[in-house]
Amino acid sequence: xxxxxxxxxxxxxxxxxxxxxxxxxxxxxxxxxxxxxxxxxxxxxxxxxxxxxxxxxxxxxxxxxxxxxxxxxxxxxxxxxxxxxxxxxxxxxxxxxxxxxxxxxxxxxxxxxxxxxxxxxxxxxxxxxxxxx
Amino acid sequence: xxxxxxxxxxxxxxxxxxxxxxxxxxxxxxxxxxxxxxxxxxxxxxxxxxxxxxxxxxxxxxxxxxxxxxxxxxxxxxxxxxxxxxxxxxxxxxxxxxxxxxxxxxxxxxxxxxxxxxxxxxxxxxxxxxxxxxxxxxxxxxxxxxxxxxxxxxxxxxxxxxxxxxxxxxxxxxxxxxxxxxxxxxxxxxxxxxxxxxxxxxxxxxxxxxxxxxxxxxxxxxxxxxxxxxxxxxxxxxxxxxxxxxxxxxxxxxxxxxxxxxxxxxxxxxxxxxxxxxxxxxxxxxxxxxxxxxxxxxxxxxxxxxxxxxxxxxxxxxxxxxxxxxxxxxxxxxxxxxxxxxxxxxxxxxxxxxxxxx
Amino acid sequence: xxxxxxxxxxxxxxxxxxxxxxxxxxxxxxxxxxxxxxxxxxxxxxxxxxxxxxxxxxxxxxxxxxxxxxxxxxxxxxxxxxxxxxxxxxxxxxxxxxxxxxxxxxxxxxxxxxxxxxxxxxx
Ligand code: SF4
Ligand code: SF4
Numbered sequence: 359x360x361x362x363x364x365x366x367x368x369x370x371x372x373x374x375x376x377x378x379x380x381x382x383x384x385x386x387x388x389x390x391x392x393x394x395x396x397x398x399x400x401x402x403x404x405x406x407x408x409x410x411x412x413x414x415x416x417x418x419x420x421x422x423x424x425x426x427x428x429x430x431x432x433x434x435x436x437x438x439x440x441x442x443x444x445x446x447x448x449x450x451x452x453x454x455x456x457x458x459x460x461x462x463x464x465x466x467x468x469x470x471x472x473x474x475x476x477x478x479x480x481x482x483x484x485x486x487x488x489x490x491x
Numbered sequence: 492x493x494x495x496x497x498x499x500x501x502x503x504x505x506x507x508x509x510x511x512x513x514x515x516x517x518x519x520x521x522x523x524x525x526x527x528x529x530x531x532x533x534x535x536x537x538x539x540x541x542x543x544x545x546x547x548x549x550x551x552x553x554x555x556x557x558x559x560x561x562x563x564x565x566x567x568x569x570x571x572x573x574x575x576x577x578x579x580x581x582x583x584x585x586x587x588x589x590x591x592x593x594x595x596x597x598x599x600x601x602x603x604x605x606x607x608x609x610x611x612x613x614x615x616x617x618x619x620x621x622x623x624x625x626x627x628x629x630x631x632x633x634x635x636x637x638x639x640x641x642x643x644x645x646x647x648x649x650x651x652x653x654x655x656x657x658x659x660x661x662x663x664x665x666x667x668x669x670x671x672x673x674x675x676x677x678x679x680x681x682x683x684x685x686x687x688x689x690x691x692x693x694x695x696x697x698x699x700x701x702x703x704x705x706x707x708x709x710x711x712x713x714x715x716x717x718x719x720x721x722x723x724x725x726x727x728x729x730x731x732x733x734x735x736x737x738x739x740x741x742x743x744x745x746x747x748x749x750x751x752x753x754x755x756x757x758x759x760x761x762x763x764x765x766x767x768x769x770x771x772x773x774x775x776x777x778x779x780x781x782x783x784x785x786x787x788x789x790x791x792x793x794x795x796x797x798x799x800x801x802x803x804x805x806x807x808x809x810x811x812x813x814x815x816x817x818x819x820x821x822x823x824x825x826x827x828x829x830x831x832x833x834x835x836x837x838x839x840x841x842x843x844x845x846x847x848x849x
Numbered sequence: 850x851x852x853x854x855x856x857x858x859x860x861x862x863x864x865x866x867x868x869x870x871x872x873x874x875x876x877x878x879x880x881x882x883x884x885x886x887x888x889x890x891x892x893x894x895x896x897x898x899x900x901x902x903x904x905x906x907x908x909x910x911x912x913x914x915x916x917x918x919x920x921x922x923x924x925x926x927x928x929x930x931x932x933x934x935x936x937x938x939x940x941x942x943x944x945x946x947x948x949x950x951x952x953x954x955x956x957x958x959x960x961x962x963x964x965x966x967x968x969x970x971x972x
Contacts, residue, residue, distance in 0.1 A: 632880070634880040
C-alpha cells in the first residue's frame, strides 16, 4: 500500500540517495523491520510536496551499510538508533555514537529483534570504515 | 582560542525533559553541539509485540503526553486505512475539534515555557492561565485533562452535547481575547525582541535539507503543513498554513502564537459544520499490509509506519516524531550563538524528548 | 516598554486563577475518569476486562471467583468499563488519593455452583 517503492541494494544506495536529493526530496526517516531470524529490511522515506517515495533495502543481519548521513545530515540520528536496536551497522556516519545513543556500553544484544543477535565485539566493528556485504 | 567543553543538560532549569548537549565553546561562542539521547527511552514501539492492535491505541497515546490525542488519531487513521474502514463524518469532525484543542494547549504551554526560558516569569504564568481553560474544556468533554483517550479504531469514544458545544464556544471567545491581549507583550516588548530576534537562524533551504518539521520549518518560510493533506475533516475546513520568513526564534514564536489563534478558528469552523450521526463504526477483522500515516502535531509532522500481517499483533510499528526531525536543525542553529542564548534556541524547536525516544 | 502593564493591572481586579488546594477542591466533571470500582456481586468473572485492558493490570480467576486490579499499573483509560458485559465496572468522578505503598485491589466474589455456558465467556 506504499505509493512508490524503489528496491535498492547497499551498492547503489548512496547514488540513489544523492539523486533523490538532487530532485528536491526531503528526508523523513528510516524504518527498520525485522523480517525473520537472519534478515532485516530498511525503508527509507522521502517526501516532496507531500508525495512520498520510499527505498526498500533488504539485507541480512550484521551487515554494514553505507550511511546516507553525509548526503542527508538528518539521517544520522535514526541510523544510530537502528544501530542500537537492530543488528545492523552503518559506515561513514557523521556522528557515530557506536551503539550508545540509547544503550549503555555493556549491552551487547539487540533489544528490538525478536531473534536477538549478540554483537560480541561491538566496539570494534565500526573502527575500519570499509564496507563488506 | 582555547576551547572549552560545557555540558548542557540532561537536568537543566529550562528543560522540562532530559536531553544532553555537549557544547564546545570558544570564548563564549558555541562552535559545535553534539546531542546525547536515551535518558527516557522506553521501547514503546516494540510493545506492539505484546499488545494487540486495539490496545496499542492506548499505548501510542502515552508516547507523548502533550500530543496524545494526535498520536492516537494518527495510529487509528493508519489502521483504518489498512482495514478500509470509513469513519463516520461526525467522528471526523470530533477528531478535528479535539486535535485542535490539543494544539492550542500545547502551543500555550510552549509559549509559557519559552517566556520562562528568557526569564519572563509573569508572561509564563499568564499563558499557563489561559491553557488551564483549554484543559478544562478537555476535561469536561473527554474525562481527562491531557491524555484525553478519545480515539478508538473506527471513530471516537465520546460525543459532544449541544450544551457542551455552547459552553465551549463561549470559553473560546474568552481564550481568544486573553491570547490577543498578550500578543503585544510577546512581539513588541524590547527585552523579548532582544532575546529572540536573529537568534538561531535557520534558512528555508537548510530547513528542507535537514528534514525539519512543523513550526520550525514554517518559521523559515516554508509552507508545509500535514493538515493540508486533509485528514479527518480538515479537507472541508478552510485554513492556510501560517508562515514567517526570518527563521529565527522570534519567527518560530510568532508562528506558534498565530497557530493558536488559527486553531480556535478551526474549532469554530468544525463546530459550525459538524453533522449529526454515529460517532464510531464497528471494526471487524484484523489489519494486513503496510501503510503510512501522517498527522500534523503541534511540533510538526508525526510519521507512522505500520506493518501488519493479519494477526492480532502488529509486525512493526515505527513512529517518527517531530522533535526527532528537528534535532539536526537544532545542531546547525547552535554554532555561532552565545552560550547564554542556548536555552532560548533549544526551546525554540519545542523539544519533546519522551516523544523523540519513545 | 510597559506592554505588560495593562495585563498586570487587570490581574488585580480579576478573580484568582489558582486555588488553595487542600482546602478548596475543584468540582469534578461528571465525565471524569477517576477511581475504578467493581460491583463484585454483579461480576460473572468472564475475564473480558482482563483481556481488553491495555496495561494488563486486571487478573480474573473464574474458578475461585476473584478479581484483582493492580492500581498503580492501571492507566484509567476506561476501556474495561466500556467492554464489561455485566456493566459492573464503574469509574468514580474523583481520583484516588496518593498513598505511600503500592496497593492491589483484591475482590472475592461468590463461586457459582454450576458453570452456565453463556456467550459472553469467550474473551
Ligand atoms: S468484564 Fe465485567 S463481568 Fe467480566 S470479569 Fe470483568 S468486571 Fe467481571
Ligand atoms: S481503566 Fe484501563 S488500564 Fe485501568 S483496568 Fe481498566 S482497561 Fe485497564
